[in-house]
Amino acid sequence: MVRTHVSRRSGIFLTELMIAILLFALASALCVRIFVRAQQISTQAQELSEGVNRCSCTAELLRSAPSGENARQLLTQRLGMEKVDTNLFQLEEETGTLQVQTGREGELFTAHILWMNLRGESVYDLTVERWIPEVNP
Numbered sequence: 001m002v003r004t005h006v007s008r009r010s011g012i013f014l015t016e017l018m019i020a021i022l023l024f025a026l027a028s029a030l031c032v033r034i035f036v037r038a039q040q041i042s043t044q045a046q047e048l049s050e051g052v053n054r055c056s057c058t059a060e061l062l063r064s065a066p067s068g069e070n071a072r073q074l075l076t077q078r079l080g081m082e083k084v085d086t087n088l089f090q091l092e093e094e095t096g097t098l099q100v101q102t103g104r105e106g107e108l109f110t111a112h113i114l115w116m117n118l119r120g121e122s123v124y125d126l127t128v129e130r131w132i133p134e135v136n137p
Helices: 010-062 068-077
Strands: 088-092 097-105 108-117 122-130
Touching: 010 068, 010 097, 010 108, 010 122, 068 088, 068 097, 068 108
Parallel strands: none
Antiparallel strands: 088 097, 097 108, 108 122
């Protein structure tokens, strides 16, 4: 016995099944996109938190120095920073790079502190100013 006609119910079932698969595929693509964006936001927040922490700690260390020269010594001895230039210090770590540019105008000691992520993008920067009188012997 051979059947010659196709049931209408199986055609409707296949159409419903294809629509359901399409909707699930669209929903999963949207969810993947949302998860990727959430991961990016989480990474940016972690980098910013690390930058704020590193810059703030460095700023507090510089504020505690009695002189500009002493502040520069603290950067190299206490933090282990390398002296790149006369007034530029740098420390490369696993999570990013800390740079400190120091300067002095009269009795005002300034330090520009910069935290960069592993891609070399600036994440957070902080400027510290402190009045340090010049000592005349």
